[in-house]
Amino acid sequence: MKWARNPFFKAPSANASQSSTTGDEPTATATEDDVEATAGASASPSNDSADNRPITASAEDAGLVKLRRPTERMTGHQKFYIFGLDGVGAAILSGGINFAIAYAMYTTQDTVAKPIRLWQLPNTLAGDAGVTILLQSIITWLIELLLVNRDLASGGVAPIGFIPPPQNRWLRWFMFLDRTAESATPGSVLHWVYFLASQVLRAFIVAVVTFCLVWGPSVGILTAVGTRSGGDWVFEKTWAPEIFKLVLGAVLGILQTPLFTVFWLARAGWALRTHEVLVTPVR
Template identity: 30%
Template sequence: MGLKNHLFTFYYVVLLQGVISGIISGGVEFAIAYGMYQKSKNLVTLWAFPNTFSGDCALTLFIQVGVTWVTQELIVGWDCYRTNNEIIKLPDFLLAEKPRNWFAFLYFEVNRGLIYKDYEEKPTLKMYLRKNFAPYIKSRGNFVNFCAWIVNRAIRGLIFGVALFLIVWPVTMGIMAGIGHRIYGHDYYFNNYPTPQIAKLIYGFVIGLITSPVCSMVVILRNYFYIDNIENSSNFKGYIATVNLGEETLGGERDLEKHSSSSETPALLDDEPSVPVVA
């Protein structure tokens, strides 16, 4: 990778996805905190109810990570789909090893990458969405499969949220204890405005700044591993010729199933397990 590619990768992943997500998230959290605390008759305290700032931050983190993950899956997935996953160039060390253990495979959902039938044909948003929500449960309708897609994405976001929580939440509580006013024991209170609002703004910004780039990389790597696996199969050209984006073939798994009836099966199906509805 050259310097230009490194700079564009930084721009797309960190600035375009991370910073913008952080600004939006921080603004939303500020508005929510303003509505919750500004006119409240109860003190805003670090631990005690009813206005427990620690509880607010804990709940906020998991909700924000889940929503951000689902949103970024759609946004970054579309960028990858319409550019044949060439939106950015990744460092070689990230691409050297495909996920082999069961957890990494399930987390990345490698067999649900997206590919369109003709690289000379402009992909459409409608077809991208249809392929994205392609059946997880083939015997059920579109709504059930859409819900399954949401659940799968939210769970992956929440798994990341647990790791993020263990780092961000304790640090935030320590900072808030340092700027709060002690009232009894180990509890502290804050003025109803502006301390809680500013704290939530910064808190939301940090969560968005971290979560969006991580989700972006998961989506990009998933599609890279998916496409790389197919391109390395011996009859890749025959596979591309069989991919049909009409009513019969809407998603990555169904693309692979269609191809599996030919003389050779993509390595992905030989080496990896299928992905369940819930990790």
């Protein structure tokens, strides 16, 4: 997806010829050839303080987009961002939120009239697991869309430049490559609707794949901790449902969030390397 079509980025103008710099650093105009060079081979991935300095727009566009140069290998900052903040941090946050929701849902139940079961409604933990996987996948995708693109635009994290773009046409569609022109005017309500729908569709695909991988083992674990009764399994309102939701939320967080983060970081690197954003590098 071109940045011009992304409502979260206002791309620099196509006639940018000067960069906004600080101090007395020399500058250079970004042509199609030297964008590739500065975004790739000339950027030393081991020097965060110099070669990963922000790529800024022209003076008239200053402050809109401050993308950093794509890195040629995983930097320490990217590792912390992906696996620390968006890995361990996401697992703790997701697990805590799911624990709180389960506590509010199940501890207030009259388990005599409405037992908490594995399969049977109204309190079905198997159904709860399925809904959790679906909703958390979509919510996590949209949150990472906002947070990672915000950090990219502000120069808070560098794009990934060492992952090659896929060649499979379905993967290229999924990753917003080779898109055709849109009929909706950028910034219009219809454009926002198309944009949101395209994101939710991809998040739903991820949810289906995650469901196939995670839901079965989740149900298997529940059969091991529940009490067999009348062809089903029943659970006390504390603490089995709450701990189950905590673990499920944490597993989803640590599995999905780093992958979504890497996706957007790599997507930004592809956009820069294919000149979807016209920038003027700071030497």
